[in-house]
């Protein structure tokens with residue numbers, strides 16, 4: 406494992422924490438194609454490990470640093486976090502190597518004083534490992550927040566909503582790496598054929614539990630370099646997100662509007678289920694994201710999608726009473742995606758949930774008139790916050806008595822594992838379902 410890998414991880418962490426970059430985008434930006442797999446793995450482990458355990462690591466640093474955390478320079482802090490992560494969480498790296506490599510990075514990015522400081526803190530952490538990992542369990546809120554590194558406001562909300570045990574398990578699962586799921590493009594291949602092809606290339610492949618088109622890959626190394634990917638035989642998508650198309654279950658020759666559709670994961674799935682027959686209008690507010698939908702549709706061979714830059718809050722009289730199906734896959738807090746994007750824990754603010762719920766409700770209200778009688782409205786998010794999910798749907802149903810929830814459990818495999826079906830909607834959790842945290846409600850317009 407090279408010195409370069411750690412330096413690259415350091416620069417990625419700075420990019421995420423100081424420039425607000427998304428982890429997956431920052432990683433792709435910094436990892437150059439010539440890098441060997443071992444170094445690439447180390448970079449990913451360091452970046453995700455530090456992001457996932459940030460609060461816990463800071464708690465450990467506070468026990469061995471003579472300087473107050475607030476006074477440590479952000480770059481030096483990041484190097485310390487990487488060092489402590491390697492010392493505490495990575496058995497395969499000897500502490501001495503972790504300390505020396507971090508000191509080498511400080512030599513390049515810090516000054517003489519900081520070299521001594523980092524060396525001292527990391528040696529201290531290594532000597533007192535057993536002691537620094539302990540977190541006081543007296544106050545359960547503080548304990549969960551530090552031990553599983555989630556902001557206190559988030560843990561508090563979840564304890565109030567779901568209880569302490571549930572919250573602890575959820576936070577623990579949020580720190581586990583999510584599996585890579587792929588959706589088979591049944592327009593171009595079959596699940597069996599793709600499964601066999603992937604297995605013949607030494608990929609370990611399993612069926613998803615809930616979504617028909619889902620395969621789970623245990624060792625997804627460079628899976629998007631495969632010819633099958635380039636030919637559009639599959640797309641990377643979480644199993645939960647595949648359930649939107651599956652639950653919509655659109656008929657061929659329908660007219661569908663996907664209001665918030667970039668990068669097109671659900672639009673292309675809907676097109677696949679419709680056997681490329683009918684019409685899908687895929688909109689998004691951001692011009693630059695439209696290209697992503699077009700690229701995905703083209704690669705997957707879905708040719709019934711028409712993309713448009715369009716604000717979901719703006720009225721479009723031309724669609725009045727026209728739609729068979731309308732999907733509002735709303736912009737949301739993304740708190741169901743923490744396994745994949747741990748930086749969400751640190752970038753999201755509690756006030757965002759209120760602001761987003763206002764936007765989500767307004768979008769629903771704005772599109773309801775586009776749906777024709779007996780047409781379907783699907784509302785989905787990748788969060789576990791009730792205020793962005795069932796509370797939005799209930800408010801909408803209260804204000805619009807011509808809509809009602811319709812049962813969806815018959816459309817999902819292993820339905821008994823999803824207790825919210827009894828209440829008429831789907832809510833998935835990472836620690837229970839091993840999927841992203843995800844919400845789906847299906848409503849019919851009766852008049």
Ligand SMILES: C[S@@+](CC[C@H](N)C(=O)[O-])C[C@H]1O[C@@H](n2cnc3c(N)ncnc32)[C@H](O)[C@@H]1O
Pocket residue numbers: 646664665666667668669670671672688689690691694715716717718734735736737
């Ligand atoms: C959850 S993502 C959609 C994911 C997409 N449905 C898929 O499956 O690939 C939400 C999308 O809503 C878009 N968005 C945010 N505000 C919007 C608005 N007012 N009108 C339309 N789209 C909006 C964002 O750009 C983002 O792409």
